[in-house]
Amino acid sequence: xxxxxxxxxxxxxxxxxxxxxxxxxxxxxxxxxxxxxxxxxxxxxxxxxxxxxxxxxxxxxxxxxxxxxxxxxxxxxxxxxxxxxxxxxxxxxxxxxxxxxxxxxxxxxxxxxxxxxxxxxxxxxxxxxxxxxxxxxxxxxxxxxxxxxxxxxxxxxxxxxxxxxxxxxxxxxxxxxxxxxxxxxxxxxxxxxxxxxxxxxxxxxxxxxxxxxxxxxxxxxxxxxxxxxxxxxxxxxxxxxxxxxxxxxxxxxxxxxxxxxxxxxxxxxxxxxxxx
Numbered sequence: 001x002x003x004x005x006x007x008x009x010x011x012x013x014x015x016x017x018x019x020x021x022x023x024x025x026x027x028x029x030x031x032x033x034x035x036x037x038x039x040x041x042x043x044x045x046x047x048x049x050x051x052x053x054x055x056x057x058x059x060x061x062x063x064x065x066x067x068x069x070x071x072x073x074x075x076x077x078x079x080x081x082x083x084x085x086x087x088x089x090x091x092x093x094x095x096x097x098x099x100x101x102x103x104x105x106x107x108x109x110x111x112x113x114x115x116x117x118x119x120x121x122x123x124x125x126x127x128x129x130x131x132x133x134x135x136x137x138x139x140x141x142x143x144x145x146x147x148x149x150x151x152x153x154x155x156x157x158x159x160x161x162x163x164x165x166x167x168x169x170x171x172x173x174x175x176x177x178x179x180x181x182x183x184x185x186x187x188x189x190x191x192x193x194x195x196x197x198x199x200x201x202x203x204x205x206x207x208x209x210x211x212x213x214x215x216x217x218x219x220x221x222x223x224x225x226x227x228x229x230x231x232x233x234x235x236x237x238x239x240x241x242x243x244x245x246x247x248x249x250x251x252x253x254x255x256x257x258x259x260x261x262x263x264x265x266x267x268x269x270x271x272x273x274x275x276x
Contacts, residue, residue: 002056013068018042055084065101072104083115090119097130105134124160126198135193163232187241200233212258
């Protein structure tokens with residue numbers, strides 16, 4: 001029987017403090033709100049106690065940020081799509097920001113085990129004045145543990161309606177895609193990081209975002225498999241391929257800190273859970 005779960009997370013600015021409230025159905029919730037940066041930014045850890053999804057399971061995550069609020073969401077560990085011979089196991093995430101809201105969507109990676117049938121959909125809905133920094137990281141198999149991605153499929157969908165759409169299907173049987181030079185070139189971790197806004201980003205500011213990401217990527221060990229572009233005036237995207245998750249995540253965190261400093265004039269305060 002499928003084990004479905006829903007979470008609706010709502011950030012509001014109350015008396016100068018960003019406050020999080022949530023409703024949930026099934027095994028999906030947030031831990032206590034933390035304020036390591038003061039009242040302006042509310043840090044939350046999203047927890048799925050079962051730890052993974054199998055065929056037919058669906059996680060539905062909806063985060064809303066009201067005007068003036070600022071939330072940061074991460075996870076305590078990787079999410080997992082396990083082997084399944086039936087329906088897709090799916091995670092659907094919608095991030096909705098009202099005017100002048102900020103949100104940071106920084107989950108740890110999703111691991112696609114060999115034999116999984118996985119669907120991942122992320123939708124960004126931003127009003128004018130809203131801004132978001134986020135990422136999506138996927139690991140195919142566990143190559144470091146000798147468990148490669150030999151069977152299964154991942155359907156990926158990242159979208160900001162009217163501005164940006166990235167959609168693809170990765171099948172383990174498609175060796176040209178997984179190992180070819182125009183595909184993943186043998187890499188088994190793919191990461192997409194984005195700075196998205198509800199209105200066109202001023203050209204000078206967009207160039208700053210691109211230059212930060214490119215400079216850090218060029219100085220990193222993954223310089224040959226990372227690149228930053230602006231596919232639309234409302235979004236800047238960094239794409240990374242890596243053999244393993246760790247170097248990709250290291251680069252993303254460096255860019256996150258740089259974007260925070262340059263675009264928001266904020267220090268990059270890592271969520272406490274990352275150091276545990």
